[in-house]
Amino acid sequence: MPIEMMIRKLRQHSDLSNEDVEALRSIVAPARNFPEDSPIFREGDLSTRCCVILSGFAYRSKVSEEGKRQILSFHIAGDMPDLHGLPLKRMDHDLMTLSKVELGFIDHDALERILDAHPVLARALWRESLIDAALFRQWIVNLGTRSASGRLAYLVAELRQRLGVMGLVANDQFKFPITQSKLADALGLSVVHINRILQAFRTQGILDIKRQVVTLGDFEKIVQLGGFDSLEDYTSPE
Amino acid sequence: MPIEMMIRKLRQHSDLSNEDVEALRSIVAPARNFPEDSPIFREGDLSTRCCVILSGFAYRSKVSEEGKRQILSFHIAGDMPDLHGLPLKRMDHDLMTLSKVELGFIDHDALERILDAHPVLARALWRESLIDAALFRQWIVNLGTRSASGRLAYLVAELRQRLGVMGLVANDQFKFPITQSKLADALGLSVVHINRILQAFRTQGILDIKRQVVTLGDFEKIVQLGGFDSLEDYTSPE
DNA sequence: CGATATATTGACAGGAGTCAAAGAGGGTGG
DNA sequence: CCACCCTCTTTGACTCCTGTCAATATATCG
Incomplete structure (x- = not known):
């Protein structure tokens, strides 16, 4: 049940009921495997589902106009690296695998329905996406000052x-x-x-x-x- | 009506009804003035309200363990620089004025109530906070590659x-x-x-x-x- | 076992930091 | 209205961290 890792992560900051969790669990598609060093999605793609890393490692990256690649963040089991795609749809960066990765997918439409009925869950995901943003801020400090x-x-x-x-x-x-x-x-x-x-x-x-x-x-x-x-x-x- | 700038910004990415907008407008507290070079909030503060910049300039910054200040972003009229405080509460950085700033405040409790009744607005604010995160990603590319x-x-x-x-x-x-x-x-x-x-x-x-x-x-x-x-x-x- | 990706070295160049001092500008009070 | 002060900007000299180039060694994989 590696989806448990994501749930544990959400529960670290949000008080989810068992119903919330069950609802979420019910819409996760069966795991799919991705080989190492391959794209999960690319900058510019439209996102129709979210992914959850069940095992393995991934990273997000962006290529600057000058052609240099910048890796923005690394992701591990339990992470949902493209949660922001739910409200924003258009991806502004790539998501690549670092190792073999096992991914669970959650369809946006199904998720929207669940979130409408489970406001606490909706809030939990908003929070999760903002923790992601907080890590980016830390990263800016890291690049800028050290x-x-x-x-x-x-x-x-x-x-x-x-x-x-x-x-x-x-x-x-x-x-x-x-x-x-x-x-x-x-x-x-x-x-x-x-x-x-x-x-x-x-x-x-x-x-x-x-x-x-x-x-x-x-x-x-x-x-x-x-x-x-x-x-x-x-x-x-x- | 400088609050219009914020509304214009939200409407650039979200389809808000007039009702949504009115609901939001109804809970914005009267403008307050802040002098230049002064804090609006500090790292560690608990956030009980959101602010909207009506006029002037502000910046967010963080001080690294080594004592160096890193400015994370600049903010202008129409911005809500602490929207993430709604779900996360505890501030992970400072918000400072650059010039004299006129701020509108929105109480979190009042906002929560409005958002419960206006899911489209809730989604708009989530989106807005994620655009903020996207700017941070751009900034990482800027610092890392140029x-x-x-x-x-x-x-x-x-x-x-x-x-x-x-x-x-x-x-x-x-x-x-x-x-x-x-x-x-x-x-x-x-x-x-x-x-x-x-x-x-x-x-x-x-x-x-x-x-x-x-x-x-x-x-x-x-x-x-x-x-x-x-x-x-x-x-x-x- | 060869082939390709990754890691390691050396020599050198250059961008950016540091230190310290001198100018400019803007605000304030006498 | 001017002198003074404080902050911000500008300069010069020097250092050094990090990048570049190019070659070699080492892993990894089919």
Whole structure:
């Protein structure tokens, strides 16, 4: 029942009744598999359904006019990376898989009907989409104020936090199938420089990213370097 | 009736009935004035009402753990910069005035009641808050992929676009009371460097920012330098 | 086992930051 | 009305973080 991860996430900030949850569960289409490094949707697409990541990793990205790719966010099991497509329809960025991904789909029309009858659920989804926006704000701070190594540390701290909540961190390790080139595109840095920072982190025993796995050597240090500030306190109502 | 600007903005993407609009209008409290360079709310505050900018300029900012201020966005007449506070309550950043600002306030409780009775309006506000998020994504691309001069050009292009819609651009000029130090904090650059870019733009006749006024010398060039891509096509449903 | 993607190195260039000081501008009070 | 002050802008000299280019090593996969 991997859809439970999404429900757990919604329940972290919203008080959903069992009816709300059942209604939502009833309209999730059977899981579909996507291969790694492939698009789920593209910028400009019209969205007719929302997806829920049941397992695997994805990222959202945008290509600037100059042709450079910027990765906007990473997504993990439990996330609904295109919830904003429900009110906005037209996608302003790509959604790509990082690994093999299992997706559940929720048809917009069906969802609209459920939301009309379940205002608490509607509010929960609005909230969820705004938490997404809050992460973007954090990301802006990260890009705008921190050095290269700070940015990387911040990313790792954020991922650890989010994966931890989903129970996907064990023994100071978590799966995260990233390449240095994608890290570069996420952090606004060059591949070469990412490589050098990674090496420095490795020799200092701070962290290691190898073979799809991130190993945290010194999490305290990572949080400090990245100036990581958990959003927890801001994402629950009242 | 400067509240009309907000309504015009909502109507750009949502089909509001006159009833919807009247309901909304009925709960806007009389305008209040805020002096320049002062806080409207602070990070950590609990939000009990939404504000609408009736006139003037404001910005949202966040201070990183390291103590550096990052400006997240600028706001103009017609904007509701804390709409996300309705579902999320706890503010994750500051809202500051740039100039004298006239604000209308909408009490959350009253708004909730109206939204329950006007689902189209509720949807419009959700949409509005997601357009805000889309601007943040654009901003991430700006910070992550562009050079210093590109970033500045992008900011000016975005402002021109948004102010233009509100009818606040005339003769290739618009009011925008910014200091170089704030520009630096918005673009993730140092004041000194901002100053040099500004001078380069000035001597090349591209643009000038002086005494609270931005003068566009060569808008084509600005759009090109900034790789500006209007969001227009993404913000209307279907 | 070859082929392709990814990671690593080295040398060098350059954009952007820092520090410190000097000008300008705008507001205020005597 | 002018002197003074405070903030904002401008300059110069210097540093250094990060990017670029190009080559090599290492993984990964069919």
